Amino acid sequence: MNNNKIIVAIDTPEEERLIELLNDLNPDLCMIKIGSILFNSLGRRSFDLVADKGFNIFFDIKFHDIPNTVAHSILSFKGYPINLLTVHISGGINMLTRAREAAHAINAKIIGVSLLTSLDQKDVERVFFNDIQKVADNLFNLAKEANLDGVVCSAYELKHAMTNFPNLLKIVPGIRLTSNNDDQKRVMSAVEALNLGANHLVIGRPITESKYPNTELEKILETL
Ligand code: C5P
Numbered sequence: 001m002n003n004n005k006i007i008v009a010i011d012t013p014e015e016e017r018l019i020e021l022l023n024d025l026n027p028d029l030c031m032i033k034i035g036s037i038l039f040n041s042l043g044r045r046s047f048d049l050v051a052d053k054g055f056n057i058f059f060d061i062k063f064h065d066i067p068n069t070v071a072h073s074i075l076s077f078k079g080y081p082i083n084l085l086t087v088h089i090s091g092g093i094n095m096l097t098r099a100r101e102a103a104h105a106i107n108a109k110i111i112g113v114s115l116l117t118s119l120d121q122k123d124v125e126r127v128f129f130n131d132i133q134k135v136a137d138n139l140f141n142l143a144k145e146a147n148l149d150g151v152v153c154s155a156y157e158l159k160h161a162m163t164n165f166p167n168l169l170k171i172v173p174g175i176r177l178t179s180n181n182d183d184q185k186r187v188m189s190a191v192e193a194l195n196l197g198a199n200h201l202v203i204g205r206p207i208t209e210s211k212y213p214n215t216e217l218e219k220i221l222e223t224l
Contacts, residue, residue, distance in 0.1 A: 009204030
């Protein structure tokens with residue numbers, strides 16, 4: 001049975017690199033994230049390449065548009081092997097409802113993106129004129145009201161989300177094994193995030209940029 005706790009984000013525009021990583025990673029140990037870098041470069045072919053190797057797919061395309069556009073975009077993926085699919089919760093209740101109906105019609109779970117983990121308190125204040133916790137809480141409420149299957153959130157919102165939104169799946173990016181200097185600001189270790197209630201962890205560069213990606217993945221799994 002596949003262990004889907006860790007979702008490896010393969011953020012590359014190159015088919016050769018994608019294939020290299022897919023050949024190295026063990027489909028029993030992780031799921032694969034197809035996000036905008038991969039999808040905008042390789043298009044729908046990326047689904048075949050990933051699914052043919054036996055991996056489950058997290059399609060983190062983060063749709064954010066009017067309800068009709070989002071719903072029809074999602075329906076256009078009928079027949080594709082997508083397990084989880086993302087939309088921005090800030091698209092509003094009508095968009096979320098249509099997105100949920102469309103995702104379920106193509107047998108995918110629908111996951112709402114709350115706040116990007118690259119945003120810190122100052123960034124959130126500049127965009128939303130409010131503090132992170134209040135904005136996140138408001139977005140979780142919308143996700144619940146629209147009956148989404150889950151949310152993408154930072155590890156720092158997990159405790160609160162577990163108490164107030166126990167039925168939403170929690171997918172957590174911003175996982176780091178050591179201190180980092182990249183663009184992620186709200187980071188935590190894999191074991192801490194799982195202990196706080198995360199269902200899936202999205203991990204990109206710590207695995208894909210290591211010399212031996214599958215060995216790195218195994219090392220992370222051993223810490224859990
Ligand atoms: O390389 P890294 O581990 O930072 O990759 C994290 C992945 O999770 C990226 O593909 C990024 O797009 C995604 N993500 C995120 N924050 C969110 C939602 C998705 O970092 N709120």
